[in-house]
Amino acid sequence: MMVDHGHYDALLALAKKRRSIRHFRPDPVPDEYIERIIEVARWAPSGFHSQPWEFVVIRDQTLKNEIVQASNRRRPETGASREAESHAVLPRSDFAVAPVFILLAGDWRARHRFPAHITQADETAEADVFNSSLASAFLLLHLAAASLGLASQWCTRVVRGSSGESVRRIMGLPEHIRMYDLMAVGYAAKPPIEKPLRDLAGLVHYEAPQEGEFRTPEQIGADSQKFRAWCIRAH
Numbered sequence: 001m002m003v004d005h006g007h008y009d010a011l012l013a014l015a016k017k018r019r020s021i022r023h024f025r026p027d028p029v030p031d032e033y034i035e036r037i038i039e040v041a042r043w044a045p046s047g048f049h050s051q052p053w054e055f056v057v058i059r060d061q062t063l064k065n066e067i068v069q070a071s072n073r074r075r076p077e078t079g080a081s082r083e084a085e086s087h088a089v090l091p092r093s094d095f096a097v098a099p100v101f102i103l104l105a106g107d108w109r110a111r112h113r114f115p116a117h118i119t120q121a122d123e124t125a126e127a128d129v130f131n132s133s134l135a136s137a138f139l140l141l142h143l144a145a146a147s148l149g150l151a152s153q154w155c156t157r158v159v160r161g162s163s164g165e166s167v168r169r170i171m172g173l174p175e176h177i178r179m180y181d182l183m184a185v186g187y188a189a190k191p192p193i194e195k196p197l198r199d200l201a202g203l204v205h206y207e208a209p210q211e212g213e214f215r216t217p218e219q220i221g222a223d224s225q226k227f228r229a230w231c232i233r234a235h
């Protein structure tokens, strides 16, 4: 039987092409491209087809600067928190230069039609379905950007913790609109460095895997150290 692998090959190539770019050229991105990117994400799967997403496109430089400043602000009172630690090891990205930010948010009210087996399961089940729905749309945003030859960065720090509170105020978002993550998009100022990956054979398991098939704590420690060092270099 002849099998057409065209879609698979194209998808794998796109998955490899999509990389985190943290240095952008200021060249503008046509609005048409932004609409095309969001059009792809609109087709994402979502729990109970709830489509909780709202896409906020930010092109205004003053607003972008305010968002970046809010996300770079340190909070000395947090001491040795994860946030402070990540500020210490990761140099500031210049994502303010990216001509467009797309803030992906979800309307928390969209979960109201979730069935009882979700709403009555445990307190995180609703949020899991809601966040997974947004994650599926967010990845499609990045893949769509890559398919159009654009570079993108996943900017979690903008929407989390005290930065997130400031950004919410700056944007004037109502309480029920929950920020998921922000994507900076534009043209790459420099290419990404080659990415190391875990081996395929070590992460595929069949049927009911035994505990011994998974990584030991030592292997996880070594992997984490290696990949984290790579990640910091990639910034």
Ligand SMILES: Cc1cc2nc3c(=O)[nH]c(=O)nc-3n(C[C@H](O)[C@H](O)[C@H](O)COP(=O)(O)O)c2cc1C
Pocket: 018, 019, 020, 021, 022, 093, 153, 154, 155, 156, 157, 192, 195, 231, 234
């Ligand atoms: C949940 C999640 C959060 C991330 N947060 C950030 C972030 O805040 N800033 C950033 O520069 N990259 C962020 N990234 C990108 C990862 O660092 C990146 O995907 C990883 O290092 C692999 O590199 P690649 O994207 O080039 O393949 C995030 C990725 C994910 C999936």
